[in-house]
Amino acid sequence: MGKRLDIINSGGSYPVEIEHGLRFRTEEKIRQVCPDATSVFLIADENAASHYLNDVLSSFQQPPHVIFLQPGEGSKSIEELQRVLTELLEHGADRKSVVAALGGGVTGDLAGFAAAVLLRGVSFVQIPTTLLAHDSSVGGKTGINHPSGKNLIGAFYAPAAVLYDPAMLQTLPEGEWRSGFAEVIKHSLISRSGFLEWLSDNVNNPRDLQDEALEELLYRSIQVKASIVEEDEFEAGVRAYLNFGHTLGHAIEAEAGYGTWTHGEAVALGMLAAMHLSRFKLQADLPLENVKELLENHGFQTALPHSFDHQKLLERMKRDKKTEAGNLRFVLLRELGMPELIPVETELVKEALKEVTSDD
Numbered sequence: 125m126g127k128r129l130d131i132i133n134s135g136g137s138y139p140v141e142i143e144h145g146l147r148f149r150t151e152e153k154i155r156q157v158c159p160d161a162t163s164v165f166l167i168a169d170e171n172a173a174s175h176y177l178n179d180v181l182s183s184f185q186q187p188p189h190v191i192f193l194q195p196g197e198g199s200k201s202i203e204e205l206q207r208v209l210t211e212l213l214e215h216g217a218d219r220k221s222v223v224a225a226l227g228g229g230v231t232g233d234l235a236g237f238a239a240a241v242l243l244r245g246v247s248f249v250q251i252p253t254t255l256l257a258h259d260s261s262v263g264g265k266t267g268i269n270h271p272s273g274k275n276l277i278g279a280f281y282a283p284a285a286v287l288y289d290p291a292m293l294q295t296l297p298e299g300e301w302r303s304g305f306a307e308v309i310k311h312s313l314i315s316r317s318g319f320l321e322w323l324s325d326n327v328n329n330p331r332d333l334q335d336e337a338l339e340e341l342l343y344r345s346i347q348v349k350a351s352i353v354e355e356d357e358f359e360a361g362v363r364a365y366l367n368f369g370h371t372l373g374h375a376i377e378a379e380a381g382y383g384t385w386t387h388g389e390a391v392a393l394g395m396l397a398a399m400h401l402s403r404f405k406l407q408a409d410l411p412l413e414n415v416k417e418l419l420e421n422h423g424f425q426t427a428l429p430h431s432f433d434h435q436k437l438l439e440r441m442k443r444d445k446k447t448e449a450g451n452l453r454f455v456l457l458r459e460l461g462m463p464e465l466i467p468v469e470t471e472l473v474k475e476a477l478k479e480v481t482s483d484d
């Protein structure tokens with residue numbers, strides 16, 4: 125049992141290990157990739173820590189210093205970054221210290237950015253505890269939010285290792301399984317690897333998957349991401365495809381107030397809007413109703429509530445990192461599995477917003 129991928133990047137490569145029970149071997153695994161580490165600092169989401177911190181700590185001979193993070197998107201802030209950096213410095217972090225993130229995407233993004241800027245960079249290890257973090261822990265995007273928009277401050281900073289123990293997902297609330305599954309669906313829609321077919325044949329509810337089947341799901345979804353980030357680590361081209369659904373998704377998250385919508389819920393609606401845009405702009409013949417039904421079957425909201433002001437969403441979208449010279453660019457699908465990054469006229473975006481807005 126257990127699976128491993130090695131992600132090749134500009135720094136060499138790093139392992140992504142997926143194995144039930146891996147949390148009990150955390151120190152050994154960190155030492156394998158950082159043999160001369162002077163100390164380990166664990167940045168831990170409070171909810172994840174309440175279930176798994178003792179297991180992780182039991183793997184250490186010398187217990188690491190633990191910095192707790194309050195659960196929620198609000199922790200991806202400049203204030204929390206400052207607090208974490210201060211605590212790392214006050215507890216003697218040096219250039220050979222290792223920062224390890226125990227939690228979901230929020231913890232990984234914040235801790236990774238702290239590791240990237242602390243003393244101009246210390247080693248970083250991801251210990252993901254959510255389904256969504258199969259996406260966020262791989263590829264080296266780290267960062268925090270700004271009141272203007274999601275992830276507007278950050279750095280590409282690859283982990284030294286990703287230590288994924290899927291047994292830790294068992295305590296995830298329903299909505300967090302759903303949120304993570306949106307990124308699984310995203311990977312399936314942008315890839316021609318047969319993942320979409322595999323998913324519909326093998327996964328009814330990700331929560332019901334037993335040990336090996338869950339490892340297989342994570343492995344296959346990470347494989348899609350890995351092949352893209354290996355080709356384009358710093359998003360000069362094809363990596364933007366991983367942003368399918370995120371132009372509107374990020375705008376929804378920021379406009380609703382960080383944490384009101386989960387990342388995955390917002391991305392799911394963003395994917396539907398991007399598919400409408402693909403119809404308008406590329407005359408793409410996409411199975412939109414099937415994808416909508418798939419999302420509904422997994423409990424996603426597929427209609428944008430009337431409370432969202434379309435003009436405000438548009439203004440948010442214009443601050444997206446893909447925007448160039450004020451022109452919105454979207455990841456569209458020419459057909460399933462064939463994403464492209466395309467400039468889109470504001471009028472078409474308004475039409476797509478109307479298409480996804482709730483009738484009642």
Ligand SMILES: NC(=O)c1ccc[n+]([C@@H]2O[C@H](COP(=O)([O-])OP(=O)(O)OC[C@H]3O[C@@H](n4cnc5c(N)ncnc54)[C@H](O)[C@@H]3O)[C@@H](O)[C@H]2O)c1
Nearest residue numbers: 171172195228229230253254256259260265292295296387
């Ligand atoms: N860096 C990237 O490439 C990338 C990719 C996708 C998403 N993201 C970012 O990731 C974030 C979302 O990540 P997330 O969905 O993991 O959210 P999260 O980190 O906020 O975790 C979701 C919730 O689950 C709780 N939790 C975590 N692990 C748990 C466990 N094992 N048992 C019970 N509860 C647990 C947390 O306390 C939190 O309440 C967003 O900020 C998004 O922008 C980053």
Ligand SMILES: O=C(O)C(=O)C[C@@H](O)[C@H](O)[C@H](O)COP(=O)(O)O
Nearest residue numbers: 259263265274275363366367370445
């Ligand atoms: O890894 C990537 O590249 C992604 O775009 C993955 C996304 O799922 C993720 O939400 C990412 O944080 C978005 O990046 P951003 O550059 O749009 O902030």
Ligand SMILES: [Zn+2]
Nearest residue numbers: 307370387391
């Ligand atoms: Zn995402």
